[in-house]
Amino acid sequence: MPELPEVEITRCGLEPHLVGQRIRTAVIRHHGLRHPIPQDLKNTLTGLSIRSLQRRGKYLLLDCGEGWLILHLGMSGSLRILPAATPPEKHDPFDLVLESGQCMRLRDPRRVGAVLWTAAPPENHPLLVKLGVEPLTAEFDGDFLYLVSRGRRTPIKQFLMDGHVIVGVGNIYANEALFAAGINPKTAAGRLGKERCTRLAALVKDILNLAIAAGGSTLRDFVNSDGNPGYFQQQYGVYGRTGQPCLRCGATVRQLRQGQRSTFYCPG
Numbered sequence: 256m257p258e259l260p261e262v263e264i265t266r267c268g269l270e271p272h273l274v275g276q277r278i279r280t281a282v283i284r285h286h287g288l289r290h291p292i293p294q295d296l297k298n299t300l301t302g303l304s305i306r307s308l309q310r311r312g313k314y315l316l317l318d319c320g321e322g323w324l325i326l327h328l329g330m331s332g333s334l335r336i337l338p339a340a341t342p343p344e345k346h347d348p349f350d351l352v353l354e355s356g357q358c359m360r361l362r363d364p365r366r367v368g369a370v371l372w373t374a375a376p377p378e379n380h381p382l383l384v385k386l387g388v389e390p391l392t393a394e395f396d397g398d399f400l401y402l403v404s405r406g407r408r409t410p411i412k413q414f415l416m417d418g419h420v421i422v423g424v425g426n427i428y429a430n431e432a433l434f435a436a437g438i439n440p441k442t443a444a445g446r447l448g449k450e451r452c453t454r455l456a457a458l459v460k461d462i463l464n465l466a467i468a469a470g471g472s473t474l475r476d477f478v479n480s481d482g483n484p485g486y487f488q489q490q491y492g493v494y495g496r497t498g499q500p501c502l503r504c505g506a507t508v509r510q511l512r513q514g515q516r517s518t519f520y521c522p523g
């Protein structure tokens with residue numbers, strides 16, 4: 256599943272091809288995503304100029320002046336830049352055709368992504384209005400984490416993954432950050448002191464930034480590729496390493512379920 260780093264890398268990869276371009280037209284091959292593509296979207300988009308491409312959580316926001324195109328990759332979606340005449344494949348519901356002769360094509364095999372339009376500020380859109388802080392901004396730090404976790408009995412792992420508190424810290428990155436910080440994922444969020452909150456917030460940023468940097472080498476995959484999403488495999492400290500020795504202390508990495516997600520941790 257695309258996580259925050261993949262979405263940010265997608266944003267960086269698409270940005271130079273989109274910003275400053277006029278939209279020649281849009282091609283909608285089927286409207287039936289989880290959130291249906293608006294019927295009149297083609298008319299809305301035609302002729303508008305793209306001012307910027309931003310990200311909020313795992314949503315990409317295309318500023319078209321008169322409004323915003325809101326995109327989400329769902330479970331397995333991808334966005335690529337292709338010559339507009341490239342024949343579409345079965346799972347390519349949406350193209351944004353640019354005056355450059357290229358198009359931005361959405362592939363969404365599981366049809367759970369989103370292509371939506373809002374004329375209002377996107378932060379007020381129902382899908383975005385309740386999103387928590389961005390982990391890579393200055394707003395997210397140890398003080399913030401300490402403040403919002405007071406009195407919370409939720410295990411810190413699930414707390415980190417609560418998108419109403421912090422957006423985009425997916426399962427992999429929550430596991431990795433807690434391992435790096437030496438914090439038991441089952442610890443109640445409210446029991447973490449200032450020092451551990453500070454360490455954890457810094458490591459969440461580091462781990463997301465490392466993932467974005469690692470994915471930078473896949474940027475070319477967003478242009479003229481064979482259609483495989485540019486997701487990347489990384490080396491993980493603890494994620495997926497059940498039964499293997501901890502890279503730090505040699506103890507056996509264990510696995511448990513928290514909120515229907517797998518948690519990996521070193522008992523040491």
Ligand SMILES: [Zn+2]
Nearest residue numbers: 501504521523
């Ligand atoms: Zn260990």
